[in-house]
Amino acid sequence: MKAIFKRELQSYFTSMIGCVFIAVVVAFTGIYFLAYNLNGGYPYFAYALGGALIVFLVAIPILTMRSFSEDRKNKTDQLLLTSPVSVTKVVLGKFFAMAVMFLIPNIIFLFFPWIIKMQGTAYIGADYLSILVFFLLGCVYISIGMFISALTESQIIACISTFGILLILYLWNGIISFLPSSAVGNAIGLIIILTAIVVFIFHMTGNFIISAAIEAIGVIATAAVCIVKSSLLENLLSTWLGKLALTDIFSGVADNSIFDVSGLVLYLSIIVLFVFLTIQAIQKRRWS
Amino acid sequence: MIEVKNLVKKYGSHIAVDHLSFSIEKGQIYGFLGPNGAGKSTTMNIMTGYLGATEGQVIINGHDILKEPEEAKKSIGYLPELPPLYTDMRVCEYLQFAAELKGIKKAKREESVEEVVKLAKLKDVEMRLIRNLSKGYRQRVGLAQAMLGFPEIIILDEPTVGLDPKQIIEIRELIRKLAKNHTVILSSHILAEVSEVCDTVLIISKGKLVASDTPKNLEKLMAGAESIEITTKASRSDVREILSGVEGIIEIKTEQKQDGTTYAKIDMEEDQDIREAVFFAFAKAQKALLSMNHTKVSLEDVFLELTQSEKQDLAEDDEDLQDPEETADEKIMEEDETDESNI
Numbered sequence: 001m002k003a004i005f006k007r008e009l010q011s012y013f014t015s016m017i018g019c020v021f022i023a024v025v026v027a028f029t030g031i032y033f034l035a036y037n038l039n040g041g042y043p044y045f046a047y048a049l050g051g052a053l054i055v056f057l058v059a060i061p062i063l064t065m066r067s068f069s070e071d072r073k074n075k076t077d078q079l080l081l082t083s084p085v086s087v088t089k090v091v092l093g094k095f096f097a098m099a100v101m102f103l104i105p106n107i108i109f110l111f112f113p114w115i116i117k118m119q120g121t122a123y124i125g126a127d128y129l130s131i132l133v134f135f136l137l138g139c140v141y142i143s144i145g146m147f148i149s150a151l152t153e154s155q156i157i158a159c160i161s162t163f164g165i166l167l168i169l170y171l172w173n174g175i176i177s178f179l180p181s182s183a184v185g186n187a188i189g190l191i192i193i194l195t196a197i198v199v200f201i202f203h204m205t206g207n208f209i210i211s212a213a214i215e216a217i218g219v220i221a222t223a224a225v226c227i228v229k230s231s232l233l234e235n236l237l238s239t240w241l242g243k244l245a246l247t248d249i250f251s252g253v254a255d256n257s258i259f260d261v262s263g264l265v266l267y268l269s270i271i272v273l274f275v276f277l278t279i280q281a282i283q284k285r286r287w288s
Numbered sequence: 289m290i291e292v293k294n295l296v297k298k299y300g301s302h303i304a305v306d307h308l309s310f311s312i313e314k315g316q317i318y319g320f321l322g323p324n325g326a327g328k329s330t331t332m333n334i335m336t337g338y339l340g341a342t343e344g345q346v347i348i349n350g351h352d353i354l355k356e357p358e359e360a361k362k363s364i365g366y367l368p369e370l371p372p373l374y375t376d377m378r379v380c381e382y383l384q385f386a387a388e389l390k391g392i393k394k395a396k397r398e399e400s401v402e403e404v405v406k407l408a409k410l411k412d413v414e415m416r417l418i419r420n421l422s423k424g425y426r427q428r429v430g431l432a433q434a435m436l437g438f439p440e441i442i443i444l445d446e447p448t449v450g451l452d453p454k455q456i457i458e459i460r461e462l463i464r465k466l467a468k469n470h471t472v473i474l475s476s477h478i479l480a481e482v483s484e485v486c487d488t489v490l491i492i493s494k495g496k497l498v499a500s501d502t503p504k505n506l507e508k509l510m511a512g513a514e515s516i517e518i519t520t521k522a523s524r525s526d527v528r529e530i531l532s533g534v535e536g537i538i539e540i541k542t543e544q545k546q547d548g549t550t551y552a553k554i555d556m557e558e559d560q561d562i563r564e565a566v567f568f569a570f571a572k573a574q575k576a577l578l579s580m581n582h583t584k585v586s587l588e589d590v591f592l593e594l595t596q597s598e599k600q601d602l603a604e605d606d607e608d609l610q611d612p613e614e615t616a617d618e619k620i621m622e623e624d625e626t627d628e629s630n631i
Contacts, residue, residue, distance in 0.1 A: 002388070003385055003388035003389045004389070006385075006388075007374070007377075007385045010377075010381075011374065011376055011377070014376050014377075015376055074372070074373075074374075074375070075370045075372050076372045076373065076374055077372075078333075078338050078366070078368045078370075078372045079372035079386065079389070079433070080389070081337065081338050082336040082337055082338050082361060082364070082366045082368075083361060083386075083389045083390050084357075084358045084359075084361040084362045084390060084391055085358070085389060085391075086357070086358060286338065286339050286340045287339075287340040
């Protein structure tokens, strides 16, 4: 794992992508810092970070696109997968290398609240908490980007799909507000989501009986609830999916300076989930 | 050492490896021989744990490659068809990385990298970026990577492809040197290479093992079909008439050449030399004999016989049957091709 971690980190710097990534993240955040904190006189650096969230949409896909697709295209994955290292370690090595790449701009951010402090009042503790959550949110996006990179051989496809997904996550609240509030509408929405999950399970396992059984049970359960107690289903999707609004957790911490444990647990679980899915995607490729 | 049992690999409906079983003993050089698409690379990829098999088992030093992959992979060094090189690294950096990946202890790493650099003659290019290296040097870096830490089993997929003749000879010598302490498995479609280097040849065709023996035994297997080739000025019917008086002939094939001569291939019975008798028969008939060759069955013929017999079965199934003379020509052409690549 250490060997892969070191090599990845080194290659980010020799290939320029690493430097470009750090420069873009720091420069954009710097612009927001200039506008909100230095020019506007707002004492919280977290506010500038909140504005800089949009830089994730471009920076993260550039960082993650090559992680697995390049290996697959150049056949260097043959070296990694035939050496006495487990797939889990390969994935973790690459993930930590990317996380460290993102850690570097965050370390630079640690100085920003002190610059504010030089001008007057600053809230160092609250701002440091926001930087931590900002870093974790970046790691969540990195794990998603890494998973997509493991699915394809083309860096371009990996980059654009990751951009698309991050854009959806960025616009999450706006999209959710379009969801229907009626019980029937929610039931149909649930079934659509269920079907998507079942198709994914079928794609990963190839087991028709299990997939069909899950689909059948899900559809029957939803229909039963819809008939027996339809009030349960009203607004269900928008409340549930609203909880997955990843940027909201960050803005909650940044705006109110509240240490949101449940939010952090959610971030960490999503990271673990996508690292796991990446491992599975690579294992599966060997069998098809 | 390595045991492959009933290996099957399917890509969709295409069967790349079809119930392949063999076992590999310690301290020998094994050669996988087969035409393109025979399943050599797929088999090697499964043996090294890169691909999963649809069915069957690979056991390396008592460890199943699927159940205990890390233990099994420790005793294998693998050079795939395309050397798995990170082109943005320097040669020495890459080898250091590979050594760490293979779990070589830090104290020993420097030493083992130096050793393989010396063996693969990479000292001159050690500090260069792999991106800027020629194909031959890349192949050698790949080979150095496979030898790192000197695992018990070294698997090389077409190690001499893309190399110049001098490099080919060097790599063959290197493989022989390695075989003193290691088990080497290599694949090739170049017959001369396999017959020269390998102790045992496994001929694979369409994912099946069609033969497995030493090169000498394989030649012996086919030795019944010893033959002589002659070129003469007599006509085809004359040749048959003249030869009818000679004993020990099994079959005669004749062919009229454009320059008025006749070519004939005479299959003779085992352990008989009919060359003298043929000569005197023609002399008696006062027909000039322009040339006479004694052809022994080579590994090439064995290979063609074994791998093409299935092809011919298929051709017969097709309605447009090929002209037998055409296939004979094709055979000769293919032999020529392999000859060229052997130089």
